[in-house]
Amino acid sequence: MPEAEAPAxxxxxxxxxxxxxxxxxxxxxxxxxxxxxxxxxxxxxxxIADIKAFPEGVDLTLVEGAVANEENLELAHRIxxxxxxxxxxxxxxxTGNVTSLRNHLPVEELLTGLYKAGxxxxxxSGEGAExxxxxxxxxxPLHQVIAVDxxxxxxxxxxxxxxxxxxxxxxxxPVPSVEGERTFG
Amino acid sequence: xxxxxxxxxxxxESAALAVFRARLLVCYSAPCLAxxxxxVREALEKEVAGRGLAADVQLVSTGCLGPCSRxxxxxxxxxGQADAVYEKVTPETAVAILDHHASQGPPADGFRMSPExxxxxxxxxxxxxxxxxxxxxxxxxYIARGGYGGLAHALHELDPSEVCFEIKHSGLRxxxxxxxxxxxxWNLVRKAPGAKKYVVANGDEGDPGAYMDxxxxxxxxxxxxxxxxxxxYAVGAEQGFIYVRGEYPVAAQRLDKAIKAAExxxxxGSRVLESNFNFRIDIRIGAGAFVCxxxxxxxxxxxxxxxxxVPRPPYPAQKGLWGCPTLINNVxxxxxxxxxxxxxxxxxxxxxxxxxxxxxxFALCGQVENTGLVEVPMGMTLREIVYDLGGGIPGGRAFxxxxxxxxxxxxxxxxxxxxxxxxxxLQQLGSIMGxxxxxxxxxxxxxxxxxxxxxxxCLDESCGKCVPCRAGTVQxxxxxxxxxxxxxxxxxxxxxxxxxEMVRDSSLCGLGQAAPNPVLSTLRWFxxxxxxxxxxxxxxxxxxxxxxxxxxxx
Amino acid sequence: MPVVxxxxxxxxxxxxxGELLLKVIREQGVKLxxxxxxxxxSERGGCRLCMVxxxxxxxxxxxxxxxxxxxxxxxxxxxxxxxxxxxxxxxLFAERNHVCAVCVMNRHCELQDVAAKAGxxxxxxxxLATGLPMDTSHERFGLDQNRCILCGRCQRxxxxxxxxxxxxxxxxxxxxxxxxxxxxxxxxxRSCTSCGKCVQVCPTGALFNKGVTVSEMEKEPEFLxxxxxxxxxxxxxx
Ligand SMILES: Cc1cc2nc3c(=O)[nH]c(=O)nc-3n(C[C@H](O)[C@H](O)[C@H](O)COP(=O)(O)O)c2cc1C
Ligand code: SF4
Numbered sequence: 001m002p003e004a005e006a007p008a009x010x011x012x013x014x015x016x017x018x019x020x021x022x023x024x025x026x027x028x029x030x031x032x033x034x035x036x037x038x039x040x041x042x043x044x045x046x047x048i049a050d051i052k053a054f055p056e057g058v059d060l061t062l063v064e065g066a067v068a069n070e071e072n073l074e075l076a077h078r079i080x081x082x083x084x085x086x087x088x089x090x091x092x093x094x095t096g097n098v099t100s101l102r103n104h105l106p107v108e109e110l111l112t113g114l115y116k117a118g119x120x121x122x123x124x125s126g127e128g129a130e131x132x133x134x135x136x137x138x139x140x141p142l143h144q145v146i147a148v149d150x151x152x153x154x155x156x157x158x159x160x161x162x163x164x165x166x167x168x169x170x171x172x173x174p175v176p177s178v179e180g181e182r183t184f185g
Numbered sequence: 186x187x188x189x190x191x192x193x194x195x196x197x198e199s200a201a202l203a204v205f206r207a208r209l210l211v212c213y214s215a216p217c218l219a220x221x222x223x224x225v226r227e228a229l230e231k232e233v234a235g236r237g238l239a240a241d242v243q244l245v246s247t248g249c250l251g252p253c254s255r256x257x258x259x260x261x262x263x264x265g266q267a268d269a270v271y272e273k274v275t276p277e278t279a280v281a282i283l284d285h286h287a288s289q290g291p292p293a294d295g296f297r298m299s300p301e302x303x304x305x306x307x308x309x310x311x312x313x314x315x316x317x318x319x320x321x322x323x324x325x326x327y328i329a330r331g332g333y334g335g336l337a338h339a340l341h342e343l344d345p346s347e348v349c350f351e352i353k354h355s356g357l358r359x360x361x362x363x364x365x366x367x368x369x370x371w372n373l374v375r376k377a378p379g380a381k382k383y384v385v386a387n388g389d390e391g392d393p394g395a396y397m398d399x400x401x402x403x404x405x406x407x408x409x410x411x412x413x414x415x416x417x418y419a420v421g422a423e424q425g426f427i428y429v430r431g432e433y434p435v436a437a438q439r440l441d442k443a444i445k446a447a448e449x450x451x452x453x454g455s456r457v458l459e460s461n462f463n464f465r466i467d468i469r470i471g472a473g474a475f476v477c478x479x480x481x482x483x484x485x486x487x488x489x490x491x492x493x494x495v496p497r498p499p500y501p502a503q504k505g506l507w508g509c510p511t512l513i514n515n516v517x518x519x520x521x522x523x524x525x526x527x528x529x530x531x532x533x534x535x536x537x538x539x540x541x542x543x544x545x546x547f548a549l550c551g552q553v554e555n556t557g558l559v560e561v562p563m564g565m566t567l568r569e570i571v572y573d574l575g576g577g578i579p580g581g582r583a584f585x586x587x588x589x590x591x592x593x594x595x596x597x598x599x600x601x602x603x604x605x606x607x608x609x610x611l612q613q614l615g616s617i618m619g620x621x622x623x624x625x626x627x628x629x630x631x632x633x634x635x636x637x638x639x640x641x642x643c644l645d646e647s648c649g650k651c652v653p654c655r656a657g658t659v660q661x662x663x664x665x666x667x668x669x670x671x672x673x674x675x676x677x678x679x680x681x682x683x684x685x686e687m688v689r690d691s692s693l694c695g696l697g698q699a700a701p702n703p704v705l706s707t708l709r710w711f712x713x714x715x716x717x718x719x720x721x722x723x724x725x726x727x728x729x730x731x732x733x734x735x736x737x738x739x
Numbered sequence: 740m741p742v743v744x745x746x747x748x749x750x751x752x753x754x755x756x757g758e759l760l761l762k763v764i765r766e767q768g769v770k771l772x773x774x775x776x777x778x779x780x781s782e783r784g785g786c787r788l789c790m791v792x793x794x795x796x797x798x799x800x801x802x803x804x805x806x807x808x809x810x811x812x813x814x815x816x817x818x819x820x821x822x823x824x825x826x827x828x829x830x831l832f833a834e835r836n837h838v839c840a841v842c843v844m845n846r847h848c849e850l851q852d853v854a855a856k857a858g859x860x861x862x863x864x865x866x867l868a869t870g871l872p873m874d875t876s877h878e879r880f881g882l883d884q885n886r887c888i889l890c891g892r893c894q895r896x897x898x899x900x901x902x903x904x905x906x907x908x909x910x911x912x913x914x915x916x917x918x919x920x921x922x923x924x925x926x927x928x929r930s931c932t933s934c935g936k937c938v939q940v941c942p943t944g945a946l947f948n949k950g951v952t953v954s955e956m957e958k959e960p961e962f963l964x965x966x967x968x969x970x971x972x973x974x975x976x977x
Contacts, residue, residue, distance in 0.1 A: 094861050095832070097840055104836070104870030138868070143861055151860040155840040175860075182855040185832060185839035185848075474911065491908065496784040496804040649889060649908070649915035650785045656830035659913050660864045680863060687823045690799050691787045698798070 019065025248404015250317030356542030590619025595706025654697025671731025876926030
């Protein structure tokens with residue numbers, strides 16, 4: 001078959017912002033279905049694949065985690081620019097969840113008390129330090145930073161739910177919403 | 186006291202007043218006091234005593250006359266002459282005024298408000314008829330001007346259904362904001378089954394900038410009491426409550442004094458004017474919550490409960506205070522009643538528009554030459570109020586909008602200045618008449634900022650019972666703040682509008698239902714200003730300081 | 740009581756005159772979400788989730804406080820109502836800290852359940868991230884203001900069923916807080932009988948038994964109708 005007529009392979013990506021990686025663990029729990037998925041699509045960026053830069057021309061990106069620091073923010077914008085469909089993947093991306101618990105805490109005070117002036121080791125954040133990215137004033141759910149096309153709630157989302165969402169999105173359908181299987185928060 | 190005694194007393198009072206060569210009425214309400222009315226009165230007292238004029242000249246401390254930005258005000262009333270009104274009176278000019286009127290000195294015309302000033306001539310004072318002309322602490326002053334004549338007429342010449350009919354026929358509608366026909370409401374309560382009924386006067390007046398009811402209660406308290414007593418007779422109630430905003434201690438004091446004076450004369454209490462009608466009035470003081478002006482919350486507050494609204498129906502007319510049928514009207518509504526009964530409903534119905542009879546008091550404020558209280562016939566256009574009575578915009582600046590109805594109202598642009606003022610007319614423009622707030626804005630007002638201000642008021646005053654109002658006002662305010670700071674995103678306007686509609690449609694009480702009005706009306710007439718803030722990060726009026734930012738700052 | 744006929748979602752339905760619409764609607768098998776309503780307590784009409792459209796009435800009506808009348812034409816799930824309900828739920832999630840993943844009521848919470856059923860999959864409004872205090876002074880129960888949706892159930896059950904009126908609300912608007920006695924610590928309350936009814940009726944994790952951790956708290960608000968029926972029948976033991 002000439003190459004042009006082959007059904008184009010989809011390019012999917014997953015990203016890990018401010019979260020615990022539990023959603024990715026649940027993603028891995030797709031088990032054998034991962035093989036089906038990779039038969040139909042290439043995984044072009046993911047914390048579970050060693051790829052340094054977020055590529056262009058991605059069909060679907062699942063984003064785990066909330067936007068908590070400068071690096072998350074930058075990556076979120078790059079993801080948006082380079083992906084056709086962006087899905088908030090799991091509760092931290094959808095609501096901010098545990099990551100956002102710090103929003104009502106005096107972060108600067110805690111950092112100073114615990115690390116900078118306390119007994120902990122000094123995190124080298126701030127100007128000039130390239131090791132730790134600067135924290136944002138508030139942790140935000142992904143859709144408050146970039147436009148998000150689909151939401152997959154859950155802490156973490158159940159593998160069946162992930163599978164249903166991913167296959168639907170790759171097919172150009174909305175995330176199925178089966179009453180009884182829905183959860184929020 | 187019998188009816189005949191009332192007449193005798195009125196005649197005696199008038200005769201006693203006729204003895205004076207001149208009566209000097211010094212306005213003693215808050216704006217004039219703040220401008221120095223105290224010193225004016227002191228100077229006059231000293232002068233009168235010094236010249237031995239006590240028998241010829243009477244000094245009276247009165248309530249508010251209206252042109253509040255021009256105080257201290259002094260009015261001179263002389264037999265056979267039109268009243269002379271003086272503005273911005275100092276102790277020195279007060280002496281000159283006294284000189285002219287009591288001792289044939291030269292006229293103090295420099296300080297005299299022109300009798301042709303439209304602020305004076307274009308008003309039609311019914312509810313405010315006595316304000317500024319009587320001593321509110323003397324019941325005799327009120328009686329001398331025909332006070333309690335309406336009550337006497339009702340008790341002795343009309344039966345309760347006839348009183349209700351008179352009120353209905355007058356076309357009077359509620360002045361508390363809703364505009365519900367007062368006669369209909371009275372009849373509902375009259376017909377509602379129940380051994381006990383109540384009458385409530387709503388003097389909570391929480392709209393920022395409004396002081397119509399305050400002035401009425403402070404300057405002519407007996408008029409309100411008389412209106413309530415007539416209502417009590419008409420609906421079959423023996424107990425009335427007047428709910429006074431906590432920030433109005435003077436009003437409460439004067440009402441208290443007035444109730445006692447009326448009781449002493451048998452005009453309130455048992456066997457009023459020697460009829461079989463008993464009517465007592467008690468004062469209840471609010472504690473500073475706007476929502477307690479809402480009738481169901483107000484009644485909860487009177488009953489000693491948390492001042493929170495409950496869903497209607499049942500309406501107060503069916504189930505009000507302690508489950509009994511209750512008539513609740515605004516203070517100004519009651520203020521119109523005595524004259525309707527004594528002069529007849531035809532007389533009242535002759536003014537105003539076919540759908541809105543009579544007059545309305547407005548608190549003119551903002552960017553107009555003459556701020557103050559005015560009472561005008563319904564149907565006067567906004568333009569006449571702003572330019573004739575208000576004297577136009579100071580400094581020759583351009584008129585931009587007038588905000589009516591306070592936090593529940595909206596902004597009306599220059600293109601609709603020729604709208605006649607009545608309930609329906611203002612509603613069609615996305616505003617409301619409300620209780621009478623009237624804020625004029627010139628080209629230096631940012632309409633987004635105005636909407637934000639009122640939203641802040643509503644979020645602060647929401648009682649918190651229902652989610653749309655409690656949480657929706659907070660989010661609307663955040664979006665408005667973002668817009669005025671230049672931090673709004675392109676989808677914020679859509680989000681704001683959706684919230685406005687939801688909060689309007691689903692809130693439990695009028696506070697939440699009307700809270701989006703300032704936003705919706707400014708969006709309707711001044712959408713370009715919102716867009717300039719959002720897309721161009723620019724405030725056309727130059728009010729907002731915009732510091733644009735890229736996301737991440739919520 | 741006379742019987743009336745009304746129309747609910749284009750179907751003719753009979754009801755007693757004056758019967759509350761919510762009951763009539765639910766009897767038809769129509770699912771109408773509620774949070775402040777609870778069988779056995781007085782109606783409040785505060786959450787606004789059960790609002791319906793009634794032909795001829797301009798405003799939306801809360802079904803829990805509206806009486807059935809002859810000839811009423813009621814709609815329960817128009818596009819407008821469905822979208823308003825979603826917005827209201829989103830506002831509740833944004834208002835305080837409902838971080839479900841670390842809540843004792845996770846998976847048993849009425850707010851979560853209602854939101855999921857209404858199809859909420861994200862919140863469009865700013866999370867306000869309140870850092871309100873907790874009250875764990877009571878021997879057996881705890882209060883987390885951050886999970887409170889101000890439905891007023893605790894107040895009503897304590898006042899109307901237990902007769903203690905320990906709970907009330909202070910402040911207003913978004914600053915409203917449920918309080919015990921005159922804002923004294925719950926553990927020091929002299930009116931609280933420690934009956935635990937408030938905990939059982941609380942729809943979220945705001946009131947909980949001490950000692951439970953994430954997802955461990957389960958409640959049984961239906962106990963209320965059981966004890967109220969028992970009272971009626973003077974049945975003092977199970
Ligand atoms: C939030 C809110 C505040 C109100 N405040 C007042 C008020 O301060 N004074 C008043 O007379 N009516 C107020 N009202 C209107 C009253 O609920 C009620 O309609 C009115 O007192 C009836 O009197 P009326 O028919 O004479 O106008 C308010 C309504 C709402 C919803
Ligand atoms: S609309 Fe606002 S003020 Fe009225 S009941 Fe609801 S929360 Fe309270």
